[in-house]
Amino acid sequence: MARKRKGRDISGWVLIDKPAGMTSTAVVGKVRWAFEAKKAGHAGTLDPDATGLLPIAIGEATKTIPYLGDALKAYDFLVKFGASTTTDDAEGEVLETSDARPSDAEIEAALPSFVGDIRQVPPQFSAVKVDGARAYDLAREGEALELEARDLYVDELTLTERPDPDHALLHFVCGSGGYVRSIARDLGQQLGCFAHVVHLRRSWVGPFDIEDAVTLDKIVELERTPEIDSLLAPVSLALDGLPELKLTEQGAIRLKNGNPGQVLPGNVEYGDLAWASFDGKPVAVGRFRAGELHPERVFNL
Incomplete structure (x- = not known):
């Protein structure tokens, strides 16, 4: 006989403003424990160093996660020009460098080629499976991977700020399976200067918005108290589409x-x-x- 899972019969969505330095799985674990929930899951992984909206489904809300598969997601990310890295972000080792820096006009001229139905190669350090193993595990072992390009729908990619010649802040809206790090990598290659992501923040996922999210500190403050249930959004919110x-x-x-x-x-x-x-x-x-x-x-x- 299967052992009955312990926890409360509680269902709904919790919108978390994920801090940097934590995996999405670790955040789900903390939220599940705080709510004493039988089961929990998340809608769309964020890299450990990324921040922003992480929708977490509790109880029966986990059944609605598949219906968010085609939902658009929005990101704001800071690109640094002049270097490519092994991970396509600031955590990786530098592979190639360049003294070239694109103008605002050159950046804006390049962005339309990344909008619409495109093909994108995932980063070497990604959760994509290769012969049953995760790409990031193989990459950590020093294996050079030939990852296949995947279909991706990009609704929007715009330049929103240019703090200095070395950096650009971009706004990105895409469908399922998009990698912001790949956008930065490919944009740098197209501009002839190399590039990687410095900071990434997700602002919305389908019907969920960062404005309605709470911090993990708030979760900890209310953990295992009756008041924590006030942070739950309805199960049906994920069915808005x-x-x-x-x-x-x-x-x-x-x-x-x-x-x-x-x-x-x-x-x-x-x-x-x-x-x-x-x-x-x-x-x-x-x-x-x-x-x-x-x-x-x-x-x-």
Whole structure:
């Protein structure tokens, strides 16, 4: 018999302003412990040295993480020109240097080539799997990797500030699987001066915004107290990009048991992905067919 996981039956989203120096996994662990939650996960890894928004799902909210897969994410990052590094950020060893520095006009002229549907090669030090192993583990062992380019949608890449000739602050909005470090690396190569990321901060992910995030210090302050539950956002917040359908009472009962359930008319077409609610609570996500929602995931709320 499987051992029952200890913890509270609590569900929702916690938006964390991640500090530098921690892995995303470590932040999830701290939040899960503070809420005494049975399970928790995050939507979109941030590098240890990166800061900014890390949405953490608790309990039944973990079932909504897959529906954020195509959500756009926004970053602000500082690029340093004149050197490439092994990690494509300031933590790596310098590989090549250049005395050339691009003008603002040259930077702005180069940025459009990184917008739209592009192909991007992940950094050598990344979580991409190569023959079952993580690329960063192989890179630490000194192995030179030939990583394949991947499709990426970039919605926006703009120059927002030029503090000095050596640096540029860029704003980047992309889809799933984007690497800011690769953008800096490739931009430096295109400009003929080499470049790497100095600082990276994520400002929003789909429906989640850094303005609504709390610090880990706040989590620690309220850990394992009744007051900490006030930091939870609704499970349904992650479903903002999907249409909502209202369930009949009988439909809700059937859906909760994993069967297709009757929904009231809504703005959906046959086969559309949607989520269904009853009495203000999400019941399931599934496909709409002939007046019913056929469930893919059912929430126990």
